[in-house]
Amino acid sequence: MLQQNQSATYGIRLSSERHAILLAAIAIYFIVNFLARMALPGNLELDEAEQSYFSQWLMAGYSSQPPLYNWLQYATVQLFGLSLASLSALKNLILFSAYVFYFLAAREVMRDRQVAAIATLGLLTIPQVAFEAQRDLSHTVATIFTASLFLYAFLRTVRRPSISSFLLLGLATGVGVIAKYNFVLLPAAAFLAILSDAKWRPRLFDWRLLLAGVIALVIVAPHALWLVDHISAASAHTMRKLTGSGGAPALAMLNGLGSLALASLGFGGLTLALFALTHREKLPAIFRARSDWTRLTGRILIFALGLIVLMILFGGVEKVRDRWLTPILILLPLYLALKIDAAAPNLQPEMRRIWAIAIALMVLIPTLLLGRVATASLTGLYQYPNYPFASMAEEVRPQVTSAPTLVVTLDTHMAGNLRLHLQPVPVLALSTPAGLKPPPTPEHQRILFAWRSAADGTSAGLPQKFEQYLQERGMKADASQIRAVTLPYAYGRAGDEYHFAYAVFDIGH
Incomplete structure (x- = not known):
């Protein structure tokens, strides 16, 4: 026994x-x-960027997905920063x-x-x-x-x-x-x-x-x-x-x-x-x-x-x-x-x-x-962390720090990346599902629009959604404000570059 x-x-x-x-x-x-x-480089994947973007707010709902992960991410950011x-x-x-x-x-x-x-x-x-x-x-x-x-x-x-x-x-x-x-x-x-x-x-x-x-x-x-x-x-x-x-x-x-x-x-x-x-x-x-x-x-x-x-x-x-x-x-x-x-x-x-x-x-x-x-320099296959969002943020930093600025993008991927690298500057994405109101943004004196562009991005003009955003605020689009940015990929091949564009509008001018 x-x-x-x-x-x-x-x-x-x-x-x-x-x-x-x-x-x-x-x-x-x-x-x-x-x-x-x-x-890996500090450029975010799609869902990482979405969490970075939505961590600006605590809401009962955000988009087409339920909010549990958003709430957990919001709490984490409040405790430890983004x-x-x-x-x-x-x-x-x-x-x-x-x-x-x-x-x-x-x-x-x-x-x-x-x-x-x-x-x-x-x-x-x-x-x-x-x-x-x-x-x-x-x-x-x-x-x-x-x-x-x-x-x-x-x-x-x-x-x-x-x-x-x-x-x-x-x-x-x-x-x-x-x-x-x-x-x-x-x-x-x-x-x-x-x-x-x-x-x-x-x-x-x-x-x-x-x-x-x-x-x-x-x-x-x-x-x-x-x-x-x-x-x-x-x-x-x-x-x-x-x-x-x-x-x-x-x-x-x-x-x-x-x-x-x-x-x-x-x-x-x-x-x-x-x-x-x-x-x-x-x-x-x-x-x-x-x-x-x-x-x-x-x-x-x-x-x-x-x-x-x-x-x-x-x-x-x-x-x-x-x-x-x-x-x-x-x-x-x-x-x-x-x-x-x-x-x-x-x-x-x-x-x-x-x-x-x-x-x-x-x-x-x-x-x-x-x-x-x-291995992107060997394969030529670029993943989202290879995209030069951190470098783009450095490019526009002087514009967003010289006056209270709201950064506006077309999608949450760019918004989340710029939010990470430009914090505490507020960021807004215009890709909100139809029927959902955009999240609230603080008072600002300047709007910086940022978007992906072709190699000749300046000739395309301001994207239509940005023009509508300005019109709703009684402002006019000005193509002369557009600046094209060409940046190398992280771990990229020599000569391989990614193209961005941005435009700055001071409210009231």
Whole structure:
């Protein structure tokens, strides 16, 4: 008996040590990604620039995406200031937290705690989670986190319900909805999976579920009230991405189902292949293995994909992108790990392979993120961090510091970059979706318009949106005010240059 107790204690200690190693490795991985981003030029990617731009305001809604990430970025900027470090650190902290909650979710339902590591490391095999989220995503990054948090809260509530687990479930659901609208498919599919399972169905009649609902509603309410007044403007951009050109219904359905199949393969294909490779000797046993948890998670996947199929058949959805499946198919590594756990194999040889693949990916991903920008002089392929926004900011700095100035651009990408490099000068982008009012700007005595131009940018005149902006303020456009700027790319080839233009107008002159 004593020997059994000692063996159990040793097993728990060994398991805890392995889990500590896992979390330490993941933490180091995200620190390396942060350092890799800091080593690149301070010119921002699309989503980074959008966050830089919107960090000027705290609002209930911003554009076609819900505001969770914007709120987190605003708070970060208020605490630490706006910088490349505060933009990248927030992203990597959110992603690290997502891996931690995914690990906790897996540990909640695994018989063999080693398999929780398999599930967690499986996130590295999803391109949209491992690479794209690091390259340039924000709202999807928030969705990765909230989906992981939801899975932990949901599985904990199903396995060992308590007031705290239900409150956490409500919190996860609420923040998920304001992270990205397609997140609602995950709790909807989870509800249907519970409803269809006789063993777990009583959880739906627990009075504490009402507490979860109240918490979720309180979190969602500020943005929901904003959305009621802006539903058309907020949804138009997303619907353009999802729907087609209004052709034959049968063809639209085929296009939708085909795009769903391709998106699913693009999202989970590598994960399936690598799981099959690392467990190749035991695939038949793993395929046949069943448990209560494989049944539940498998049904969540089926119901979630089924809801998308209904949207294709009856909602006109024709273009499903792999990134749009994030809150659904992020469940895939957990489901596969549960199948492995149900088969109860000896995992020693597989764990060595899994760690080898994971370490290779942890090295490969930051290397690719660095290489795609740093090798531009060799490839001639320029990424957004190669664009010379920092140099442009230095070019116009004397104009914006000699009088209170508002910088006006056509899009949030340039606006966010100039906001980063010219702060505290306020910046406004005129690409606000139709129906949404531009955010408020402080009093100013000068307007500086900035835009991308062709090599002969001065001959094109002031863009029409800028002319309209001046007319609304009783001012006239003057082409003589336009200045063309030609600047080299960061890490660019000799002779390769990017072209900007700007124009300055003093109010009242």
